[in-house]
Amino acid sequence: MKDQGSAGVSPGPPEGEKKAINSELWHACSGPLVAMPPVGSLVVYFPQGHSEQVAASMHKEVDIIPNYPSLPSKLICKLLSLTLHADSETDEVYAQMTLQPVNKYDRDAMLASELGLKQNKQPVEFFCKTLTASDTSTHGGFSVPRRAAEKIFPPLDFTMQPPAQELMAKDLHDIPWKFRHIFRGQPKRHLLTTGWSVFVSTKRLLAGDSVLFIRDEKSQLLLGIRRATRPQPALSSSVLSSDSMHIGILAAAAHAAANSSPFTIFYNPRASPSEFVIPLAKYNKALYTQVSLGMRFRMLFETEDSGVRRYMGTITGIGDLDPVRWKNSHWRNLQVGWDESTASERRTRVSIWEIEPVATPFYICPPPFFRPKLPKQPGMPDDEGEVDSAFKRAMPWLGDDFALKDVQSQLFPGLSLVQWMAMQQNPQMLPAGAPAVQAPYLNSSAMAMQDGTGTGNDDLMRRFNMQSQNISLPNSQVGSKMDHAAMAQHQQQSHQLQQQQQVQQSQQSSAVQPTASPIAAAECHSSPAAARTSPTSAVTATAAARTSPEAAVTATAAVEDRCKYAVNGAA
Amino acid sequence: MKDQGSAGVSPGPPEGEKKAINSELWHACSGPLVAMPPVGSLVVYFPQGHSEQVAASMHKEVDIIPNYPSLPSKLICKLLSLTLHADSETDEVYAQMTLQPVNKYDRDAMLASELGLKQNKQPVEFFCKTLTASDTSTHGGFSVPRRAAEKIFPPLDFTMQPPAQELMAKDLHDIPWKFRHIFRGQPKRHLLTTGWSVFVSTKRLLAGDSVLFIRDEKSQLLLGIRRATRPQPALSSSVLSSDSMHIGILAAAAHAAANSSPFTIFYNPRASPSEFVIPLAKYNKALYTQVSLGMRFRMLFETEDSGVRRYMGTITGIGDLDPVRWKNSHWRNLQVGWDESTASERRTRVSIWEIEPVATPFYICPPPFFRPKLPKQPGMPDDEGEVDSAFKRAMPWLGDDFALKDVQSQLFPGLSLVQWMAMQQNPQMLPAGAPAVQAPYLNSSAMAMQDGTGTGNDDLMRRFNMQSQNISLPNSQVGSKMDHAAMAQHQQQSHQLQQQQQVQQSQQSSAVQPTASPIAAAECHSSPAAARTSPTSAVTATAAARTSPEAAVTATAAVEDRCKYAVNGAA
DNA sequence: TTGTGGGCCCTTGGCCGACAA
């Protein structure tokens, strides 16, 4: 993977510099769910997640994520630098981050972390279209959705016959592409003709890939691509073995933690499903959310065309993803089930900061009479005093989490590297009194019912809540103790009712939840994208064997919004 | 880099298996200098060299190769498995090796290591041609060198007018390619027409790249490619930071050494100039060779067209490549100068096993009257007794080299990862009495003169030999103490004479040196390969910016053999 | 012996509206 025009959001380490990558375009390509923390802010780094991404980048099964002696499951770090990159061959976007583990953090960093939660980097003026077979064929041009053309492209001079103009758009590498934009045909439609096929062949686009155009602040046209996630053959790096990669990640982090020295990581937003560098404020906020078995939640997913939609789910288990190697880790420690039958592809393991509990406005902004019990609201620092010490009081266990004991590791002759690392127990145990999931002040589900939004299934909800008391025991696999039959029955019975509630709650809570990003999607139109074999030369048909994109466009029935293309903002 | 049809020379770890890669073809692509050790044999692994390769693979400056606490500069390992690979996108060849560090080794492994030295995997029936601008242009086909076509391709039926046939050749991934082979034109010549341009475009070949055809044992035609080493942009992995990669390599090796457990590495023959996994027998043999300042040697280099030629050089310094981080390492511990002025691109640092001292037959097969002093010849075990114990007696320092002391590493807050690792001293010190370069029984240069081959410069040679006594001090940079002016003068004066000697010595020693591989090259013809800009579409000339191969084909005047193409074996 | 260029044919790229989903 070659280097590219890299870009400094901050002065990152130079590595074959060209020109700064347009941040808006980068975010448009990385998708609506990706928000990078601001430089200087505090973040939480999860080695497990990092390992998962490496495994995902190599298209390998996430077999065993090894741990490493003396490396805790999370590191609180200061984000020293952030550089946005794009692969020069594939245009794949990724970010380079320099993190420095910290034991204590200052007020500014905390505030920066807070502010980072509120910014949404998705460009306002953009559209994204999944390419059809006709779009990518050499036979024709690109059919531009009408609304998209009207919103994004410069207006045509309709006195011309036919109306046409030359468009110029720059990609992530600042390379300009020129297209003939014409409005013709019967019925009339917007087309990109001359220049389009060169773009398609140079970028090696196939039907199913997406193209997106944005207009930045200076009204300049930019374009990016987003490739379909087709089943790719396992990727062998040919440079480093998978074992060495994993141990490299962990060793680098462990050293950095021990010395409070910076280390560098790469984050590829589209390679793995989860971010592993989380704003500290977001993480803390999530810690204060009650999670209990059977709890209902919503979670954001990206739609095919760069929109977002929420899926409803239920927490079916709470416990370590890997109780042997990564004890007491918050990484994907929730087992979940999804309401919709089409959700078979969705993950069954999520982390607490990924979900939005249903009806939680109370905890985001507790009523005044609860405040005396908590000196500061960690999620929302004000100007009154030291955020730092407030944190220490609120979360006394944090301080112990960074001491690196130099463990005299035993040696196990004959074990493979992964086996050996797998045997290493994480020596960083949380203090005995600190539960794996922090006990909240109140039970959110119970609150939801008192709030009047929960109706008709009080008994079952209470039952789950009672069982959820077990979670104060660290690392207990409470999910397995559940009565799954009763659970399933309950879900089936109250399914329709819940969906009605969802809509109401979604509308209510999105007004008060600062983390909820506004969704604007229009022009929904459902029709499965066609996929066909790309034409290959007859002479060496087997040799030129380029696997045709399998018609894997799963027609998932969407509740909220689903369309072949989306114009961001009302049309 | 995607996975590929991988191939098991031995049962290697499966990783997206397809079919075994043809070993002959793999070796043809990897070049004439690459010989892989046999599975089960003993090898010496150099972490420094491994790090260098990773740096080279990423086209980065070989800045600082960090070391790692408790990791010695070399590990003696048993080669558990060897799998040949080829990148599915670029056809780049590489090998996956599983190594297990050993403290003691059995007789069989030692013998296997011996046998490995004698096999030469280069296929007998093959030819390699560097592609011209005409070859890669869409305008025409491929002009096949006459001798090559006659030797490799099936004979044409010359009763036809014109004589023509269809050729089928499989590549590294076992994908068949079909070409029309025709003998036409005025004057007559062999051409590949139909099918050729598809091959060129699919493989993305450019003028300067090479294509090679071989005929295996079953007379089947195979073809491979070898890309020109053009100046590539720095490669950013987008997965792992360079720091993490280096520490990953070292940590994996250190763990394996501590536990005698297997670890996996990738070796890319064309990425870095030097092998870092050396047959133990070859290494030991090199240790018994006297090296001294001013010593003359020959060294094999690959020619442009998969041939080999020897260059003459002089040892100008002996000492650690990195005296701070990698003390007493044999990795590239020789500083050398080259006779030819065109040798400016050649490396100035080599390892002892890479060179062939001039006139050393005496040490390869010592005369009988020296044998009583040495119970066993380590390089050539016979059937009389335990090779193992013989080794222990011959090289007592080897045993100490593998003990892993669990060093309580100090922590240096604030240092970067590389800085920290660089500060770590390799705790494995050689015993005080053991010199960095083993003192031989006799001085080879002196021998050469007594042998009658060295004439006319006795004084200078003696002087260098006296100075070379200093090398018994470990890690001393003797090279810097040399009289460089006298050295240069000497070289200039005796240049022509030396060249005459080289030819004689080459002929003499190649007959008795088992490591010398037979060179067979014919049809030498010198003409610089032309390079021209590849045609790009006019519409978006800047966008499609595909850098044209710069005419970097340096016309080095070759002494022995140099040709645009070479037919292996007499024509 | 072989690299390059001109001549010439014909495949394929690419622009158009028709038509239907």
Add this chain to the structure above:
DNA sequence: TTGTCGGCCAAGGGCCCACAA
């Protein structure tokens, strides 16, 4: 509103030899 097709024209892919290095 937009995906795909047939029609049609022109660019360039690709096979040939001439010529020269």
